[in-house]
Amino acid sequence: MFSSFFHLNHQMNVPADDLFMRGIQIIQHPLINDPEKKIDHFNERINKGTGAPIEIDHLVLHCSCEPDIENVLDRRGLSAHYVIHKDGTILQCVDESKRAYHAYPAFWDKVGGRENNMNAHSIGIEIENPTFGAATHYTDAAMNSLIPLCNSIIARHHIPPHNVIGHSDINPVGKADPGRLFPWMELSKEGIGLYPEKGNERVPSSNPKELLQIIGYDTENMPATMQAFKRRFMPDALKYEATGSDEKATLKFMENYSENMAKLLPQKISVTPSEVQRLQEVAKIYQMSRTKMR
Ligand SMILES: [Zn+2]
Secondary structure, three states: OOOOOOEEOOOOOOOOOOHHHHOOOEEEOOOOOOOOOOOOOEEEEEEOOOEEEOOOOOOEEOOOOOOOOOOHHHHHHOOOOOOEEEOOOOEEEOOOOEEEOOOOOOOOOOOOOOOOOOOHHHHEEEEEOOOHHHHOOOOHHHHHHHHHHHHHHHHOOOOHHHHHEEEEHHOOOOOOOOOOOHHHHHHOOOOOOOOOOOOOOOOOOOOOOHHHHHHHOOOOOOOHHHHHHHHHHHHHHHHOOOOOHHHHHHHHHHOHHHHHHHOOOOOOOOOOHHHHHHHHHHHHHHHHHHHHHH
16 A cells, blocks of 8 residues: 555665565655755654763554544654554664664663653654454454564564563553553564563562562553553453543543543552452563573
8 A cells, every 4th residue: 555655765775685585675764865845753762961872772662543544644753663563564763773763761770760861762663453443353464574683673672572562561550551451471482582481580579669670660650561561461351441442532542641641540549359369470580581592
């Protein structure tokens, strides 16, 4: 569907390995590098203070949550390195060597921290969900493109599995994407991210805050962070989330996501024994993964 608007790009650093072997094309978005349009949705991956280059060591997965996925690039100066259409088409919007604008503000294992440097540290992929609010299942075609693209990025940049994250993991208060239906468990079996089986080894702590911090979460807002944790690791136990039964209502909910969540979530949380158990299992694989890297 993009053939009349997009052309294959031979100048950018496109991953040439597994994707091409599978016959998956990466297409360059026409607005990028177009001097007429002067669209500037990226800059250099450097430390603003020292000018030193910053290494890519995170992969952030998003949901575009809107049907006209090309708007992702134009709206409010946002950008991502790749956009995957529900038919499996991959658009490259920003060269991997540049810093795109998809993860601000963000916090993960103190890397993004209060300095909000996650954009400089990461590659961002937006995946189209067929309905607003990521309320229906992602298409097989999108997943069949996402898996080799992620594997290629992870291999080329040596991104550790504990740094493959969803937008809501790094901004639990403001973001819900890629949502409770994102297939994290299936992706982990393809080597993308971490997802422990039930009954795994556990971290002995029973302090939810401490366990969330071991995983990498910011715990300033515990109700929102527990919601983000459950969205990813206990999606069946999730309350207070848009369901998608009414598309318009879901869209409205998602538009003012953080405001709506603030109204819905309890101020104080009581973490159930089964939630603590899940936190302990998840914390254990993150702890083991990070120990291996250090
Ligand atoms: Zn996002």
